[in-house]
Amino acid sequence: MYHAGTFITGKSFLYKLDPRVKLAFIIVLSVFILWSAPIQVYFLGVALLVAALASKISIRSLAQSVKPLLIFIILIFLAHALFSDSNSSFAGISMSGAHEGFIVVLRFLCLIAAAVLLTMTTAPSALIAAVKYFLRPLKYLRVPVDDIAVMIMLALRLMPILLLRKEKIENAQKARCYDVKKAGLMARVRSFLSLIITVLLAVFRRADELALAMEARGYAREERTSATTMKITPLDHAAIIIFVIAAIIFMALKYYLS
Amino acid sequence: MLSLKDVYYRYEPGGIEALCGVSLEINDAEHIALIGPNGCGKTTLIRHLNALLLPEKGSVVVNGLDTKKERNNAQIRSLVGMIFQNSDDQIVGMTVEEDVAFGPENLCLPAKEIKKRVDESLERVGIADLALRNTENLSGGEKRLVAIAGVLAMRPRYIALDEPTAFLDPAAAGMILEIIDKLHREGVGIIHVTHNMAQAALAERIIVMNEGKLYLDGTPEVIFGKVEILQKINLRLPQVTQLLIKLKEKGYPARTDIVNMEEAINYIEELIKKE
Numbered sequence: 001m002y003h004a005g006t007f008i009t010g011k012s013f014l015y016k017l018d019p020r021v022k023l024a025f026i027i028v029l030s031v032f033i034l035w036s037a038p039i040q041v042y043f044l045g046v047a048l049l050v051a052a053l054a055s056k057i058s059i060r061s062l063a064q065s066v067k068p069l070l071i072f073i074i075l076i077f078l079a080h081a082l083f084s085d086s087n088s089s090f091a092g093i094s095m096s097g098a099h100e101g102f103i104v105v106l107r108f109l110c111l112i113a114a115a116v117l118l119t120m121t122t123a124p125s126a127l128i129a130a131v132k133y134f135l136r137p138l139k140y141l142r143v144p145v146d147d148i149a150v151m152i153m154l155a156l157r158l159m160p161i162l163l164l165r166k167e168k169i170e171n172a173q174k175a176r177c178y179d180v181k182k183a184g185l186m187a188r189v190r191s192f193l194s195l196i197i198t199v200l201l202a203v204f205r206r207a208d209e210l211a212l213a214m215e216a217r218g219y220a221r222e223e224r225t226s227a228t229t230m231k232i233t234p235l236d237h238a239a240i241i242i243f244v245i246a247a248i249i250f251m252a253l254k255y256y257l258s
Numbered sequence: 259m260l261s262l263k264d265v266y267y268r269y270e271p272g273g274i275e276a277l278c279g280v281s282l283e284i285n286d287a288e289h290i291a292l293i294g295p296n297g298c299g300k301t302t303l304i305r306h307l308n309a310l311l312l313p314e315k316g317s318v319v320v321n322g323l324d325t326k327k328e329r330n331n332a333q334i335r336s337l338v339g340m341i342f343q344n345s346d347d348q349i350v351g352m353t354v355e356e357d358v359a360f361g362p363e364n365l366c367l368p369a370k371e372i373k374k375r376v377d378e379s380l381e382r383v384g385i386a387d388l389a390l391r392n393t394e395n396l397s398g399g400e401k402r403l404v405a406i407a408g409v410l411a412m413r414p415r416y417i418a419l420d421e422p423t424a425f426l427d428p429a430a431a432g433m434i435l436e437i438i439d440k441l442h443r444e445g446v447g448i449i450h451v452t453h454n455m456a457q458a459a460l461a462e463r464i465i466v467m468n469e470g471k472l473y474l475d476g477t478p479e480v481i482f483g484k485v486e487i488l489q490k491i492n493l494r495l496p497q498v499t500q501l502l503i504k505l506k507e508k509g510y511p512a513r514t515d516i517v518n519m520e521e522a523i524n525y526i527e528e529l530i531k532k533e
Contacts, residue, residue: 006352006392007352007353008392009390123352123353123356123390124352124353124356125351125352125355125356153350153351153352154350157351157352161394206346206347209344209347209348210347210348210350212310212347213340213347213350214350214360215310215335216308216310216335216339216340216342217335217350217360217361217364217409217412218331218332218335218336218361218364218412219360219364220331220332224363224364225362225366225367225369226369227355227356227359227369227373229369229373
């Protein structure tokens with residue numbers, strides 16, 4: 001079963017970039033998304049959309065990643081639209097507040113899109129190797145960088161398992177004619193709690209077995225090597241130059257607009 | 259050689275003994291089937307072979323390395339690979355390639371060597387084409403093969419498999435048995451825990467366990483010749499042997515020491531020709 005945001009193999013431009021370059025781009029891009037002027041957010045949104053389409057990642061995949069956060073996004077929008085400090089209002093909704101809410105939502109969507117672009121076009125092992133590369137200086141401070149990398153790998157591995165488990169339990173409930181949509185509020189809360197407990201129990205059991213299996217394959221919380229080899233290619237150089245130029249223009253515009 | 263000397267093990271202090279004075283020697287490249295009723299200590303025993311469990315009393319020595327000495331762990335775990343009953347619990351990586359690389363990465367091998375071992379192991383179990391697939395999207399049989407490849411990448415001398423065909427359809431189970439046979443022919447020692455007597459009959463030696471103790475030890479022909487002793491612990495004979503016993507009961511001059519299908523077919527063909 002496919003879950004939104006998980007890596008799918010491909011051969012497009014973004015796949016070919018070094019994972020360190022991609023990770024650095026995404027970090028810088030995230031700062032720009034949060035810091036940019038409202039008009040610039042539209043450009044960033046369009047740029048991310050173009051990057052997704054160029055990487056052959058469908059709009060549907062991006063939408064699937066947003067779906068679980070939809071209620072949260074709507075709440076953000078409504079909070080801005082209803083409680084913004086403005087005089088001009090229609091049915092309690094202020095126009096400037098609605099625009100402000102829209103921009104906040106757009107920033108949020110851009111952040112999700114950037115993260116999804118990274119995780120969908122980078123093999124988890126490559127992503128972990130990149131994180132490990134940037135955390136390397138922390139080794140001198142005795143930070144267990146190798147353990148952190150393994151923890152990230154396990155978190156990525158357990159996420160789809162968690163979702164799959166949740167789906168299985170929901171299907172088992174449906175198979176016995178339980179329709180959560182028809183249930184009252186208390187019944188829904190009870191059902192949610194039992195779902196959470198069952199999923200957590202399954203995950204703890206799985207984590208126990210996984211720890212044993214890791215031990216059986218020689219994992220010992222010590223230094224380990226990586227199968228991933230990272231190499232900066234001319235394509236990465238070109239991407240870095242274009243990104244730096246775009247960033248300078250972006251910052252100049254931000255300065256000009258403010 | 260794997261050697262267990264008077265091994266005792268309890269999961270909880272004061273609890274029942276999961277292993278009770280087990281002494282056993284397993285030679286290089288031997289194909290062993292470990293059988294016995296549920297809870298008899300089969301899984302506990304194989305978990306002692308790669309130092310996942312340490313004996314409370316007695317000793318386990320793997321190619322001269324005592325499992326009680328922690329410094330031997332890495333070497334022991336690369337010598338004895340372990341396939342768990344549920345492959346889902348064994349897969350660590352998000353992609354097949356990444357998962358198979360996990361063991362060699364723990365052995366601190368250079369990236370080039372890891373890549374070589376990953377490719378080689380995937381090739382050995384015939385799933386080179388799955389290298390980039392997400393491990394979540396694999397079938398039960400494929401997951402089991404990934405688990406075997408992950409162990410092979412550590413180049414073990416022995417592989418302990420805990421019911422490797424459990425939950426698999428006959429085709430996938432057949433594929434796993436073929437791989438086990440191939441690995442044995444390549445010189446890897448196999449310790450195969452199973453409830454399937456036909457699969458046990460494929461081994462060179464069968465060890466029967468009951469209540470944490472070694473109950474019987476011998477060739478399939480010897481073990482399955484002890485019908486009454488096996489029945490006492492609710493173990494059945496392979497279906498082909500049961501068939502031959504029924505034929506004998508009906509007055510046919512059938513041999514009852516045949517335990518595998520191929521031999522039984524040849525023998526029945528001979529009987530028909532004689533008739």
